[in-house]
Amino acid sequence: MKKVSDPTVSRLSLYLRILSELQEQGQSTVSSDELARRGGTTAAQVRKDLSFFGTFGKRGLGYGVPDLVAKLRSILGLERRWRVALVGVGKIGAALLGYQDFRRQGFYVEAVFDADPGKIGQRWDGLEVRSAADMEAVLREQEIDIVIVAVPADAAQGVVDRAVRAGVRGILNFAPTKLHVPPHVTLRSVNMTVELEGLSYALSNGEREAAGRRRGVGCDRS
Amino acid sequence: MKKVSDPTVSRLSLYLRILSELQEQGQSTVSSDELARRGGTTAAQVRKDLSFFGTFGKRGLGYGVPDLVAKLRSILGLERRWRVALVGVGKIGAALLGYQDFRRQGFYVEAVFDADPGKIGQRWDGLEVRSAADMEAVLREQEIDIVIVAVPADAAQGVVDRAVRAGVRGILNFAPTKLHVPPHVTLRSVNMTVELEGLSYALSNGEREAAGRRRGVGCDRS
DNA sequence: GTTGATTTGTGAAACTGTTCACAAGATGCC
DNA sequence: GGCATCTTGTGAACAGTTTCACAAATCAAC
Numbered sequence: 001m002k003k004v005s006d007p008t009v010s011r012l013s014l015y016l017r018i019l020s021e022l023q024e025q026g027q028s029t030v031s032s033d034e035l036a037r038r039g040g041t042t043a044a045q046v047r048k049d050l051s052f053f054g055t056f057g058k059r060g061l062g063y064g065v066p067d068l069v070a071k072l073r074s075i076l077g078l079e080r081r082w083r084v085a086l087v088g089v090g091k092i093g094a095a096l097l098g099y100q101d102f103r104r105q106g107f108y109v110e111a112v113f114d115a116d117p118g119k120i121g122q123r124w125d126g127l128e129v130r131s132a133a134d135m136e137a138v139l140r141e142q143e144i145d146i147v148i149v150a151v152p153a154d155a156a157q158g159v160v161d162r163a164v165r166a167g168v169r170g171i172l173n174f175a176p177t178k179l180h181v182p183p184h185v186t187l188r189s190v191n192m193t194v195e196l197e198g199l200s201y202a203l204s205n206g207e208r209e210a211a212g213r214r215r216g217v218g219c220d221r222s
Numbered sequence: 223m224k225k226v227s228d229p230t231v232s233r234l235s236l237y238l239r240i241l242s243e244l245q246e247q248g249q250s251t252v253s254s255d256e257l258a259r260r261g262g263t264t265a266a267q268v269r270k271d272l273s274f275f276g277t278f279g280k281r282g283l284g285y286g287v288p289d290l291v292a293k294l295r296s297i298l299g300l301e302r303r304w305r306v307a308l309v310g311v312g313k314i315g316a317a318l319l320g321y322q323d324f325r326r327q328g329f330y331v332e333a334v335f336d337a338d339p340g341k342i343g344q345r346w347d348g349l350e351v352r353s354a355a356d357m358e359a360v361l362r363e364q365e366i367d368i369v370i371v372a373v374p375a376d377a378a379q380g381v382v383d384r385a386v387r388a389g390v391r392g393i394l395n396f397a398p399t400k401l402h403v404p405p406h407v408t409l410r411s412v413n414m415t416v417e418l419e420g421l422s423y424a425l426s427n428g429e430r431e432a433a434g435r436r437r438g439v440g441c442d443r444s
Numbered sequence: 445g446t447t448g449a450t451t452t453g454t455g456a457a458a459c460t461g462t463t464c465a466c467a468a469g470a471t472g473c474c
Numbered sequence: 475g476g477c478a479t480c481t482t483g484t485g486a487a488c489a490g491t492t493t494c495a496c497a498a499a500t501c502a503a504c
Contacts, residue, residue, distance in 0.1 A: 005491070006420070013419040014400060031451065040400050043451090044493055051453060059452040060500035076419050077426025095317030099414075101398065107418055146421055170421040172414075176323065178236060178262050186424040188417040192321075192394075195410040196329055197235040197298050198228070199368055199392040202408040204299025227461065253481065265481090266463055273483060281482040282470035445504100452499075463488070471480080 008049045009076075014039050015046070016072040023065050031062040078106050085111040085144045085168075087159050088151035089119055089129055092174050096148060097124050107146070111138055115155070135159075139166035146170040153177040160187075230271045231298075236261050237268065238294040245287050253284040300328050307333040307366045307390075309381050310373035311341055311351055314396050318370060319346050329368070333360055337377070357381075361388035368392040375399035382409075 018038045022030055032046040050056055053075050057063045073079055084107050086093055112124055115132040122129045130138060147163040149156050149171060156175035164185050173179050173189040181187045240260045244252055254268040272278055275297050279285045295301055306329050308315055334346055337354040344351045352360060369385040371378050371393060378397035385393060386407055395401050395411040403409045
């Protein structure tokens with residue numbers, strides 16, 4: 001199990017979602033071709049992605065759905081509980097707190113911080129908003145694994161630096177700015193502005209022709 | 223100006239953000255090296271990205287900041303006003319409505335829809351929530367360019383299909399599901415679950431070693 | 445047990461995106 | 475003007491990902 005590319009990992013996540021649906025519907029087996037059609041990729045890609053981690057299918061038959069769900073959950077590290085902290089209870093932070101879907105996948109928000117004295121002490125979803133000043137101590141104390149950054153752009157790097165100092169090794173950034181972390185920390189960013197501007201570019205220029213014809217189906221570069 | 227890759231377009235968006243900051247600070251000129259350092263990429267990459275669209279720099283001197291800002295805004299299609307509609311006023315939708323930053327870049331939310339009768343007629347930020355049943359007619363009438371999908375996963379594909387039928391050519395999806403669109407429509411997706419699971423994978427497996435050392439700086443694959 | 449219809453797993457080929465390396469243009473100084 | 479220094483623009487080399495193509499495994503039917 002050497003180096004697996006980022007797009008591959010994202011697709012595993014997608015496969016898992018599709019497989020979970022199939023499992024709910026009681027389907028017991030699935031082919032790489034069906035998985036590919038539902039996931040907007042190709043059968044060869046599906047098989048190659050899975051082959052990095054072992055051989056899970058049966059030739060002539062396909063993949064066992066519950067079996068593959070279990071394997072993917074194990075590969076993605078979703079069998080354990082992840083301790084998450086949220087920093088910034090503005091619009092986006094509040095929305096994330098309300099979005100309970102995370103919990104189903106094992107991500108538990110266990111601490112919430114904000115710099116605004118007016119918000120400190122408020123309760124959100126059973127959690128007391130704590131002062132950003134206490135962040136490092138609390139992150140250590142509660143052994144937080146992942147920090148979600150939902151503060152204004154100019155405060156984001158500071159939050160990241162302090163989280164890293166407190167031993168956090170995973171960061172999910174919603175602030176519209178590029179962040180820098182040391183090599184042992186993994187950073188993922190969600191940037192709505194970049195996505196919107198990507199749409200703007202595609203709609204302005206003749207992308208609709210070029211991109212569409214490369215493959216038969218529409219072009220989701222999620 | 224042939225086919226430009228998606229990562230390149232995303233980086234242009236990033237460069238524009240950095241340049242805007244530099245402009246506010248009154249810096250008149252910038253080198254590809256400085257832009258690269260701030261953007262977490264390499265000088266060669268910056269120059270290659272820009273070279274797809276023309277030659278904007280002066281050798282020995284760098285790029286004129288206000289000049290490059292103008293060029294990038296033009297390339298990305300940000301000189302016009304984009305008409306945006308939001309579908310779904312749940313937690314995420316409400317957060318997006320409150321997030322006024324879009325407007326500064328020329329994206330104006332001009333219509334809001336929801337399927338819940340209890341929400342129809344409510345006002346959000348000066349806009350009346352309209353019935354999802356009227357969506358197609360309103361999208362056409364108001365000449366909406368881009369639809370933001372913020373509904374539950376199982377409703378998302380239906381919303382997309384109707385938006386496409388109403389002539390919309392750009393879709394930004396926040397629902398945690400893979401969507402399919404015809405070739406002439408551009409789709410971008412923001413999927414927090416995929417990002418979190420990517421973190422989970424990286425933290426579970428030995429990614430911290432491998433990924434970090436490839437380059438000197440931390441690894442943001444935003 | 446043999447045949448036929450499937451479908452996986454995977455090396456090799458094709459493709460796409462990134463990095464390198466350097467010639468050429470620009471400026472400033474003597 | 476000539477020389478030293480800087481920084482861009484870009485073809486070529488490189489690296490990484492995706493697609494192709496096919497041998498091997500499995501099953502059902504006869």
